[in-house]
Amino acid sequence: MIGIPTVALGLYLYLLLSKSGPMGYFQLLYTPYAIIVGQCILVTPIIVSFATSALESVDPEVKTLARTLGASGMQTDFVVLREAVWGVALAILAAFNRAFAELGVAMMLGGNIRNVTRLLTTAIALQTAMGEIALSIALSIILLGIVLSLSLVVSLARRTS
Amino acid sequence: MVFQIEASRVTRKFDGLLALNQVSATAESSKITAIVGVNGSGKTTLLKLLAGLDAPNEGTIRIGTKNATADDLRSHCTMVFQKSIMLGGKVYDNIAYGLRVNRVTRREIPERVKSALAFVNLSGFEKRKARKLSSGEQQRVALARALALDRAVLLIDEPTANLDPANSAIIEQSIREAARSRVVVLTTHNLAQARRMSRSVVHLYQGSVVEQEETARFFARPRDERTRLFINGELQF
Numbered sequence: 001m002i003g004i005p006t007v008a009l010g011l012y013l014y015l016l017l018s019k020s021g022p023m024g025y026f027q028l029l030y031t032p033y034a035i036i037v038g039q040c041i042l043v044t045p046i047i048v049s050f051a052t053s054a055l056e057s058v059d060p061e062v063k064t065l066a067r068t069l070g071a072s073g074m075q076t077d078f079v080v081l082r083e084a085v086w087g088v089a090l091a092i093l094a095a096f097n098r099a100f101a102e103l104g105v106a107m108m109l110g111g112n113i114r115n116v117t118r119l120l121t122t123a124i125a126l127q128t129a130m131g132e133i134a135l136s137i138a139l140s141i142i143l144l145g146i147v148l149s150l151s152l153v154v155s156l157a158r159r160t161s
Numbered sequence: 162m163v164f165q166i167e168a169s170r171v172t173r174k175f176d177g178l179l180a181l182n183q184v185s186a187t188a189e190s191s192k193i194t195a196i197v198g199v200n201g202s203g204k205t206t207l208l209k210l211l212a213g214l215d216a217p218n219e220g221t222i223r224i225g226t227k228n229a230t231a232d233d234l235r236s237h238c239t240m241v242f243q244k245s246i247m248l249g250g251k252v253y254d255n256i257a258y259g260l261r262v263n264r265v266t267r268r269e270i271p272e273r274v275k276s277a278l279a280f281v282n283l284s285g286f287e288k289r290k291a292r293k294l295s296s297g298e299q300q301r302v303a304l305a306r307a308l309a310l311d312r313a314v315l316l317i318d319e320p321t322a323n324l325d326p327a328n329s330a331i332i333e334q335s336i337r338e339a340a341r342s343r344v345v346v347l348t349t350h351n352l353a354q355a356r357r358m359s360r361s362v363v364h365l366y367q368g369s370v371v372e373q374e375e376t377a378r379f380f381a382r383p384r385d386e387r388t389r390l391f392i393n394g395e396l397q398f
Contacts, residue, residue, distance in 0.1 A: 082249070
C-alpha cells in the first residue's frame, strides 16, 4: 500500500464520495474533509510500516532490562516506545512529506477550488498550466523549503538528544 | 542477620528440553555465590528464574523463608546482563530510570545516581551518552544502575566476559564491595574469577547441580568427578 499511485487512490475515492457513489450521502467531495480522508488513507501505511520497523528494531532485551529495574508492564512498553521515538518521528515526518507534496488525491477529491481546497501542490499545477512559471517556481520553493526545514529540524533534534 | 535466596528442586523446560533439572542451590548475604559451568549448562536460565524474569515449571524459589512469586523476586532482585544494555540518552538517564519507576523522590535521584557512579569509578560521567561509552564502561554503568536500586539480591551474568583487565578489576572490586550488604550471585565460566571472588560455588552441568561447596574446598577437594574434570578443563559437553 505504501507505493499506491495517488491518482488511482484519488479516482477510487472520487467514485466512493461522488453523489452517486456509496458514500455520496455525506457530501464530502470537493471539501477539505475529502482531502483529509484521502491523505489519511495515503499516509497510514507509511506510518504503520515505518513505525513498526522502528519498534521492531529496538533490542528485545530492553524490555527485560526494564523489568529487572522494576518497571510495570505499561512502563516496559513505554520504554520500548521511547527507544523507538526517533524512528516513529521519522515515520510521521515521511507521512507528512508524502501528504504535503502529493497532488493526485488533492486534485481529484478537492477539485482545486480557490480559498477552499486549493493547496500548494494544486496551485503549482494550476499556475504551470496557465503559463505562470515564475509563480509556480516561487510556490515550489516554498513547498521545498517547508519539507526540507522540517527534515532538518527533526535531524538536528535527533543529533542533540 | 543472614538473608538468603534459595532455589528448591527447580525445573525449567523449553519445548520439552530440560534446561534445569531439580536444581537446588542457596545464596546468602555478605558473600558472593558463583554459579559455574560449561556453556549451555543452565547458568543464565537459573539466574533469570532467580530474577523473576522467567518461571520454573516445577519447584520453588524462596526469599528468606517465604516462597516467592515473580513479583516478589523482581522487587527483591535486580540483574546485570552479560551484554550490557544501555537505554538511549545519557548515563544519568540510564541510572535514574530504575529509580524513577521505583518512585524514588526527584530530590533523591541525583544523589543516588552520583553515589552509584562513584561506586564503579565513573564519577562525572552523568552527562556522557551511554551508548558512546566503551563496553567496559557500559558494563560499569549497568552495574551502577543495578546498585542504585539498592535491592537485597544482585544477580550478575558473566560480569567481565570480553572485558579488558582494568575494567574487569574495577567491576570485581565493585561487586566485592556490593556484596558486603547484599546477596550477590554471579555466573561465570572463568574459574579464576570464581576462585578470586566467591565464597561459595555452585557447579551446574547439563541443567543439574553437580555440587555446591565452599569455594576453597570446591577447588581443593572436589567431591564429584565431573567437578574435578571441569576444574582441569577436561569436562566434555
